Amino acid sequence: xxxxxxxxxxxxxxxxxxxxxxxxxxxxxxxxxxxxxxxxxxxxxxxxxxxxxxxxxxxxxxxxxxxxxxxxxxxxxxxxxxxxxxxxxxxxxxxxxxxxxxxxxxxxxxxxxxxxxxxxxxxxxxxxxxxxxxxxxxxxxxxxxxxxxxxxxxxxxxxxxxxxxxxxxxxxxxxxxxxxxxxxxxxxxxxxxxxxxxxxxxxxxxxxxxxxxxxxxxxxxxxxxxxxxxxxxxxxxxxxxxxxxxxxxxxxxxxxxxxxxxxxxxxxxxxxxxxxxxxxxxxxxxxxxx
Numbered sequence: 001x002x003x004x005x006x007x008x009x010x011x012x013x014x015x016x017x018x019x020x021x022x023x024x025x026x027x028x029x030x031x032x033x034x035x036x037x038x039x040x041x042x043x044x045x046x047x048x049x050x051x052x053x054x055x056x057x058x059x060x061x062x063x064x065x066x067x068x069x070x071x072x073x074x075x076x077x078x079x080x081x082x083x084x085x086x087x088x089x090x091x092x093x094x095x096x097x098x099x100x101x102x103x104x105x106x107x108x109x110x111x112x113x114x115x116x117x118x119x120x121x122x123x124x125x126x127x128x129x130x131x132x133x134x135x136x137x138x139x140x141x142x143x144x145x146x147x148x149x150x151x152x153x154x155x156x157x158x159x160x161x162x163x164x165x166x167x168x169x170x171x172x173x174x175x176x177x178x179x180x181x182x183x184x185x186x187x188x189x190x191x192x193x194x195x196x197x198x199x200x201x202x203x204x205x206x207x208x209x210x211x212x213x214x215x216x217x218x219x220x221x222x223x224x225x226x227x228x229x230x231x232x233x234x235x236x237x238x239x240x241x242x243x244x245x246x247x248x249x250x251x252x253x254x255x256x257x258x259x260x261x262x263x264x265x266x267x268x269x270x271x272x273x274x275x276x277x278x279x280x281x282x283x284x285x286x287x288x289x290x
Contacts, residue, residue, distance in 0.1 A: 004041055004079070004084065005027060005030060005031070007082075008027070008030075008075055008078055009023060009027055011078060012026060012027075019143075019165060021143070025067065025071070026071040026074065026075070027071075029067065029068040029071040029072070030071055030072065030075055032068070033049075033052055033068065033072060036052055036055070037052060041075075041076075041079055041084060041085065042079075042084060042085055044076075044089050045089055046089045046090075046091075046092060046093060048089070049069075049072060049089055049090060049093055050093065053065055053068075053069070053093075065095075066095045069090065069093060069095050070095075072090050073088065073090040073093075076088040076089060076090055104230050104231055104232055104236050104239070105236070105239055105240050105243050106228070106230070106232065106236055106237070106240045108244060110226070110228055110230075111136055111237070111240060113226040113227070113228065114132060114219075114222050114223055114225075114226045114228065115129060115132050115133065115136075115222075116226070117222050117225040117226040118132065118222055120184075123185075123188035123189075123190070124205070126181075126184050126185040126188055127185050127188075127189070127202060127203075128218050128222065129181050129184075129185075130178075130181040130182045130184070130185040130202070131145060131202055131215065131218065132181075132219070132222065132237065133175075133177050133178040133180075133181040133182075134148070134160075134174075134178050134181070134182065135219075135234055135237035135238065135241075136178075136237040136240060136241050137174060137175040137177060137178030137241070138160055138162070138172045138173075138174055138178060138241070138258075139172065139237075139238045139241035139242055139258055139259055140162060140172075140238060141164065141165075141234075141235070141238060141260075142212050142215055142216070142233075142234040142235065143212065144162050144163070144164055145202065145215060145234065146202065146209055146210050146211065146212055146215060147163065147200070147209070148160065148162070148200070148201045148202065149199040149200060149201065150186075150199050150200070150201050151199050153174075153182060153201060154174075155174070155179050155182060155183060158173060158174045158175070158176070158179055159171050159172060159173050159174050160172050160174050162260065164260040165260065168260065170257065170258070170260050172258050173258075182201070189201075189203060190203045190204070190205060190206075190207045191207050192207050192208075193206055193207030193208050194207075194208070196209075197209060202215075215234055216233055216234060219232060219233060219234050219236075219237070220232065220233070238259070242255050242258075242259055245258075
């Protein structure tokens with residue numbers, strides 16, 4: 001089984017070009033399943049998969065179950081392709097029905113309070129304020145923020161070049177607040193510890209790139225300091241960025257480009273604007289109301 005998983009991991013990384021985080025998530029789900037099933041890949045039958053999800057139904061969310069089933073389906077498709085099996089045991093397993101997922105959103109006032117809660121009397125405060133301004137001002141994913149390079153930040157021109165999922169590049173405008181925060185941080189940025197850290201914008205006290213976990217912890221810490229009890233993460237700033245743009249009249253396609261979404265359907269999650277806003281937009285733009 002170890003050999004199969006190693007080969008499958010190589011297939012995901014090299015042939016399908018999936019991100020390290022996606023590969024790690026798929027392989028973790030597979031390891032959990034095979035540890036519970038106690039069977040080799042060739043021996044697994046549909047009943048094993050159904051029993052596994054029935055046993056875990058109360059332990060993990062439907063979204064996590066759907067991801068795990070997706071990992072299993074992909075793995076067994078690959079085993080069929082490789083001649084390890086004749087059929088995929090997931091073929092007749094239905095994925096759990098998911099409700100529409102709407103992440104938490106912060107108001108403009110709450111964003112201001114969180115950013116204002118960061119003390120500016122030390123270099124870490126200047127760094128953390130710059131991180132929050134960039135997360136909200138540019139709508140970056142946490143992975144994009146931790147990997148953001150100085151050479152891709154154009155402060156005078158006010159935009160950043162972002163390398164997103166699938167190594168796809170996009171240009172995102174940078175507001176004055178974010179640009180000013182980065183300018184204030186750069187003179188006190190720690191000395192890079194090695195070559196790979198030279199061009200990374202946000203560094204730890206050891207001169208190395210911040211981890212995703214460090215950024216998560218910082219965001220949660222500052223939310224608590226601002227007296228905000230919502231369940232938030234760095235993604236909350238991205239979600240708020242997109243929601244506020246759409247509420248203020250930005251075109252959905254423009255927001256799609258700035259977020260780096262391949263499909264407009266993904267961006268539509270950010271259109272949960274209150275009914276009064278929608279009603280006003282319809283009455284203002286419908287030809288029969290002019």
